[in-house]
Amino acid sequence: MSILIKIKNLNHVYNYHKKDQIKALDSINLEIKNGDFVSIIGSNGSGKSTLAKHLNCLLLPTTGDIRVDKMNTKNKSKTWEIRRKVGMVFQNPDNQIIATTVEDDIAFGLENVGIKTKLMRERVDWALEIVEMKEYKKSEPHLLSGGQKQRVAIAGAIALYSSYLVLDEPTAMLDPRGRKEVMDIVKKLNREENITIIYITHLMEEAAESSRVIALNKGKIALEGKPEEVFTQIEALKELRLDVPQITELALRLNKRGINISPHILKVEDMVESLCLYI
Amino acid sequence: MFIHLENMYFTYSLGMPFETEVLKNINLKIDKDEFIGLIGHTGCGKTTLIQHFNGLLTPTSGKIYVEGVDLSKKGVNLKLVRQKIGLVFQYPENQLFEETIDQEVSFGPRKLGLPEGKIKKRVREALKMVDLDYSLYAERSPFSLSGGEMRRVALASILSIRPKMLILDEPTANLDPRGRDNILYEIKKIHNNFGMGVVLVSHNMEKVAETVDRLLVMHRGEIIIDGAPRDIFEKNANDLVEMGLGLPQVTECMHKLKAKGKDVYAGVLTVDDAEKEVLKKIKTLKR
Numbered sequence: 001m002s003i004l005i006k007i008k009n010l011n012h013v014y015n016y017h018k019k020d021q022i023k024a025l026d027s028i029n030l031e032i033k034n035g036d037f038v039s040i041i042g043s044n045g046s047g048k049s050t051l052a053k054h055l056n057c058l059l060l061p062t063t064g065d066i067r068v069d070k071m072n073t074k075n076k077s078k079t080w081e082i083r084r085k086v087g088m089v090f091q092n093p094d095n096q097i098i099a100t101t102v103e104d105d106i107a108f109g110l111e112n113v114g115i116k117t118k119l120m121r122e123r124v125d126w127a128l129e130i131v132e133m134k135e136y137k138k139s140e141p142h143l144l145s146g147g148q149k150q151r152v153a154i155a156g157a158i159a160l161y162s163s164y165l166v167l168d169e170p171t172a173m174l175d176p177r178g179r180k181e182v183m184d185i186v187k188k189l190n191r192e193e194n195i196t197i198i199y200i201t202h203l204m205e206e207a208a209e210s211s212r213v214i215a216l217n218k219g220k221i222a223l224e225g226k227p228e229e230v231f232t233q234i235e236a237l238k239e240l241r242l243d244v245p246q247i248t249e250l251a252l253r254l255n256k257r258g259i260n261i262s263p264h265i266l267k268v269e270d271m272v273e274s275l276c277l278y279i
Numbered sequence: 280m281f282i283h284l285e286n287m288y289f290t291y292s293l294g295m296p297f298e299t300e301v302l303k304n305i306n307l308k309i310d311k312d313e314f315i316g317l318i319g320h321t322g323c324g325k326t327t328l329i330q331h332f333n334g335l336l337t338p339t340s341g342k343i344y345v346e347g348v349d350l351s352k353k354g355v356n357l358k359l360v361r362q363k364i365g366l367v368f369q370y371p372e373n374q375l376f377e378e379t380i381d382q383e384v385s386f387g388p389r390k391l392g393l394p395e396g397k398i399k400k401r402v403r404e405a406l407k408m409v410d411l412d413y414s415l416y417a418e419r420s421p422f423s424l425s426g427g428e429m430r431r432v433a434l435a436s437i438l439s440i441r442p443k444m445l446i447l448d449e450p451t452a453n454l455d456p457r458g459r460d461n462i463l464y465e466i467k468k469i470h471n472n473f474g475m476g477v478v479l480v481s482h483n484m485e486k487v488a489e490t491v492d493r494l495l496v497m498h499r500g501e502i503i504i505d506g507a508p509r510d511i512f513e514k515n516a517n518d519l520v521e522m523g524l525g526l527p528q529v530t531e532c533m534h535k536l537k538a539k540g541k542d543v544y545a546g547v548l549t550v551d552d553a554e555k556e557v558l559k560k561i562k563t564l565k566r
Contacts, residue, residue: 043455043456043457043458044425044426044427044454044455044458045425091453145321145322146321172452172453173452173453174321175320175321175482175523175524176482176484176523176524176525177320177523178321180523180525202455202456205528241455241456241457242456243456245528246485246527246528246529246549246550246553247528247529247532249550250529250532250550250553250554250557253550253554254554254557254558257554257558259557259561268528268531268532268535269535271532272532272535272536272539275532275536275541275557276536276539276541278557278560278561278564279536279541279543279557279560279561279564
């Protein structure tokens with residue numbers, strides 16, 4: 001797999017030229033490969049959103065470099081190309097939708113980059129099909145549920161042929177059903193459309209679905225690895241003020257009690273299977 | 280009986296094109312020292328329901344009594360009702376507006392016309408209840424705080440009115456795990472130490488279920504389940520899943536074991552519960 005986003009010694013200081021400097025990111029080195037599904041976890045103020053905003057030039061490094069498909073984000077002539085490639089979806093669904101119908105909203109981005117009407121229609125339909133919102137094409141966005149709105153926001157981003165999708169706590173304001181809707185679509189984009197996903201979340205069950213987890217603390221990478229490697233470090237996670245998936249904690253505890261159950265269990269189904277051998 | 284709702288219905292925009300029936304046939308009794316969780320899907324009517332508790336909304340039909348007083352009667356002093364029932368809205372930090380935390384928390388008692396000495400006492404007391412040190416926080420701007428701290432200040436500004444019951448609408452929304460645990464801990468402590476009744480509105484099943492004593496589940500404007508969390512998780516797990524509310528992972532695990540014919544108790548709320556149940560089971564089988 002080729003490395004497509006390369007972050008080298010990234011530092012970000014807010015209020016750099018003022019007295020009350022805040023170091024939000026501290027020497028981040030990170031490589032994201034084509035087809036990755038990376039989740040970023042960390043408590044409030046750990047730098048997650050700041051990092052996300054660097055990926056499509058919403059913020060520029062104080063020092064260090066980020067290259068997206070070899071384009072440096074500091075290179076102003078590449079800003080728009082990078083933004084088209086790296087789609088973003090934010091937390092609050094109501095802040096991202098601007099048009100009066102769902103299809104207009106998705107067409108907005110395409111219009112902005114000057115895509116011809118016929119192609120625009122194709123792209124809008126394609127994007128709505130993928131996020132399973134086709135029958136809501138003519139709907140007014142404010143009548144949709146939170147999960148549906150977030151799916152429209154995702155469609156708006158991918159319609160621009162973006163190869164990366166950065167989602168900054170896209171489910172924080174949704175209820176469990178809305179969360180599942182969004183997560184299912186994100187997984188599908190990653191699997192079927194080969195879109196690279198960078199997913200910021202507080203919810204460990206969501207992060208457990210990704211292929212790689214990065215935990216930030218005070219602007220630094222504190223833990224990194226596959227979900228089963230990261231979530232089994234219960235003490236470290238608690239120190240970082242993060243949750244541990246219940247099922248992993250149960251597996252670890254039973255393991256400590258001398259029951260032969262892998263402490264790397266992340267999914268309920270796997271736990272059920274293991275326990276069936278004992279009870 | 281502190282709050283009593285009888286055959287209550289509520290319809291938004293009655294007689295208008297967008298008329299929507301939001302609450303249907305609500306019958307509910309709440310004692311003054313209960314600790315209740317109200318859960319349900321977005322749009323199920325949770326927020327609409329609690330806004331009836333202190334007279335912010337009036338039922339389309341049916342009755343609400345607070346301490347025996349019918350709120351729909353003419354001449355009822357709603358101001359008094361709102362002192363008894365403190366309502367903390369969703370994202371209460373958006374309502375902060377004063378220059379200092381001291382001013383913020385004293386706003387309520389001052390509006391009640393209390394003398395300055397008493398106001399001071401109440402502010403200190405309220406900040407203490409949410410674990411904020413008066414000497415460190417009083418003169419700071421509420422806008423210089425973290426999200427979790429802002430929420431605690433907002434909570435303190437309701438507590439300084441000394442309500443008998445506290446109603447909180449999604450108090451943990453948008454907080455990180457530690458912020459969420461902190462605020463739930465404060466609320467539990469306030470309930471235990473001051474005997475204050477609490478109604479917690481949320482869709483965070485996992486955490487609410489392990490915090491409260493009684494759970495009300497709403498669906499499409501009706502209260503369809505009412506009981507102790509463990510009982511509900513044991514008996515109504517399928518209903519909860521069908522409503523899209525989800526189950527804690529450990530509860531789901533127990534139910535799946537049960538579905539495979541294993542004889543386990545599925546009403547587990549926490550990892551502790553599940554661990555005990557599994558160990559117990561393994562022990563009995565060894566014998």
